[in-house]
Amino acid sequence: MVVEKHLNKVILASDVYAICFQHALTTEKQEIMGLLIGEIDEEQCISRISGCMILHRSDKQPDRVEISPEQLCGASMYAEKLANTLNRPMRVVGWYHSHPHITVWPSHVDIGTQTTYQMMDPLFVGLIFSVYQSDSRARSNQVQLTCFQASTHEGSKLERREVPLFIETSPFQSYNLDGIANLPKILIQEEVESHSISDNETSDPIARLHNDAFKTLALVHIVSKVSRPMCDDLVQRLNATKLRIKELERIKAQLLMGRN
Incomplete structure (x- = not known):
């Protein structure tokens, strides 16, 4: 069962947005994935994302991604190292993946995955980058981004809950530069x-x-x-x-x- 505590706002650093966006554009055949690092204001339920960890895919699939416990553990260790470097609390606060050629909305599998994460951390958040969607009228490719959590509807049905997302302009931090490199x-x-x-x-x-x-x-x-x-x-x-x-x-x- 999803815990009722939920996020009110997510603030995403512009350099992290650039990394996730660049990662999503690397392939239009399979979904990509990564984990988000940042801080949580527990009282106001605000997540501030200032770093990320690009994940290696052992099994590339066109319609789903899987994050292993080992990768979550590695991201937690990276967050601890970053916390020591920046001298402020950092932790894994969410995940991101891409939807090439399809809608930005999370599938039932995505919502199920998000639900699992929220059982461990009710303020965990998901980002989806929809890329390579063709718009025949505009003769261009559309890019969309959604920020979501899972919630229960009518006591049992799981559904997407949109979370307000704000992209904060910031210079490229050295640790994020290492990530994109x-x-x-x-x-x-x-x-x-x-x-x-x-x-x-x-x-x-x-x-x-x-x-x-x-x-x-x-x-x-x-x-x-x-x-x-x-x-x-x-x-x-x-x-x-x-x-x-x-x-x-x-x-x-x-x-x-x-x-x-």
């Missing part, structure tokens, strides 16, 4: 492992050659569609930051001249 490495590891399983299941050299070719294509896709754009984006962010620093230095110099 590791994204290509995680994707490459997933591809290598999935093709290794295929190779172990066949002794046909032609089949192995076929698998190697597709593995190479997948790795090239990661470099061209993920690593390269991420590098270009980070370079643009760096250049924008340098320009901002110069502008602030100019303003500072003017203020000092005015004081004198």
